[in-house]
Every structure is written in C-alpha cells, then in structure tokens.
Amino acid sequence: MNKHNNMSNSTEQKILKDDSSEQDAKITRYLEQLSEGERQTYEIAKQHLESSFSIEKSIGFINWKKQISEST
Numbered sequence: 001m002n003k004h005n006n007m008s009n010s011t012e013q014k015i016l017k018d019d020s021s022e023q024d025a026k027i028t029r030y031l032e033q034l035s036e037g038e039r040q041t042y043e044i045a046k047q048h049l050e051s052s053f054s055i056e057k058s059i060g061f062i063n064w065k066k067q068i069s070e071s072t
Contacts, residue, residue, distance in 0.1 A: 023056065026065065026068075027055055027056070027061070030055070030060075030061050030064050030065075031055075033064075034060075038060065042055075042058075042060075045058070
C-alpha cells in the first residue's frame with residue numbers, strides 16, 4: 001500500500017511539474033509580447049506588490065490566455 005502511495009505521489013508530481021512547465025512557457029510568451037508601456041507597468045507592479053504579485057492572476061495575463069484559447 002505504501003509503495004502504491006509513493007507511485008501515485010510520483011505520478012502526481014510529474015503531472016504538476018508538466019503543468020508548471022506549460023504555465024511557465026505561457027508566461028514567457030505573454031511577457032515577450034508586451035509593449036514597452038505594458039512591460040514598465042508589469043515591472044512597477046512586481047516591485048510594489050512584491051510577493052503578493054501573481055502574473056497568473058493579472059487581468060492582462062488572464063485576458064491574453066482567453067484570447068489565445070479562442071484563436072485556437
């Protein structure tokens with residue numbers, strides 16, 4: 001039973017890692033397409049909000065992901 005739990009945890013960790021790499025790739029693509037003004041706004045938000053800033057929860061990123069998914 002313990003061996004099964006270890007296998008499940010390992011599989012779960014791989015899935016989470018894959019999801020994380022996919023999300024990282026999306027974030028990179030999003031940041032690469034920002035205009036200079038958007039990039040400056042992003043940097044200011046990161047500096048001011050520090051650890052409470054989450055690109056994944058930002059309106060710009062959410063709207064970009066929605067736009068990308070609608071176009072595919």
